[in-house]
Amino acid sequence: MTARKKHFETIYRNFNASISEKYDCGQFCAPLNNGDPVCCDVENAIPAASPPEWKVIKKRTNLWKKYKPDPDDKHAVAEVKDINETCVACVCKGAAKCERDNRLMACRSFPFFPYLTKEGEFIGLGYYWIFEDRCWVISNLQIVEHAFVKEFVDAYQMLIDVDEGEYEAFLEQSAQMRRIFSRRNEIIPIIDREGGYLKVLPKSGGKVEVADVNEFSKFGPFVSDKAYKKEVKRMEKIFAEID
Numbered sequence: 001m002t003a004r005k006k007h008f009e010t011i012y013r014n015f016n017a018s019i020s021e022k023y024d025c026g027q028f029c030a031p032l033n034n035g036d037p038v039c040c041d042v043e044n045a046i047p048a049a050s051p052p053e054w055k056v057i058k059k060r061t062n063l064w065k066k067y068k069p070d071p072d073d074k075h076a077v078a079e080v081k082d083i084n085e086t087c088v089a090c091v092c093k094g095a096a097k098c099e100r101d102n103r104l105m106a107c108r109s110f111p112f113f114p115y116l117t118k119e120g121e122f123i124g125l126g127y128y129w130i131f132e133d134r135c136w137v138i139s140n141l142q143i144v145e146h147a148f149v150k151e152f153v154d155a156y157q158m159l160i161d162v163d164e165g166e167y168e169a170f171l172e173q174s175a176q177m178r179r180i181f182s183r184r185n186e187i188i189p190i191i192d193r194e195g196g197y198l199k200v201l202p203k204s205g206g207k208v209e210v211a212d213v214n215e216f217s218k219f220g221p222f223v224s225d226k227a228y229k230k231e232v233k234r235m236e237k238i239f240a241e242i243d
Contacts, residue, residue, distance in 0.1 A: 003163040028136035040095035133220030
């Protein structure tokens, strides 16, 4: 089974909620990334669309094109090659020209993915931990609103129900998260399907318990206001020297 164009058309109609109506998360990460939100910068995250999603988005807009990395950037070349084995690596025209109705599913859901237990149950939202030091949301999960959680869950439940490949990919992503967080000896924070909080205990075989959001860690420059302001000043100096 694989997802078809009609599934992504449904997702695009129904998955439009912002992570938070109160906070514009890009205002927090952009000052640390030369003015661009981290998730909108291909240097940080290369978006990927499955073949049916790519067909849908190309009919809707000219916002997106296939991404061709600098051939001298060996890491990006390897990443794009890996993405293109099953999906389409792509790039948009940038945050300033964003068309919210024409964001990829990856954009709508960032920094989250559907977390699946060892038994394969979709229990909530996990996050892409590689962005812990760059994404303000990951350090502030309490700001994620119920409307976003509901639309995320509905969209991904439909996707994994109809697409075995997507299901297997998220099953492996979740298993990898358990391995890494067990090595770190840290709990995995999960936003559950109703907007509450869970934690996956390290070195426990994936045991899940109810959590309090205050148990979740903050990372990098987002550990405190003082650390954030210090990092903003440091990055402003670096960007000024580059310019």
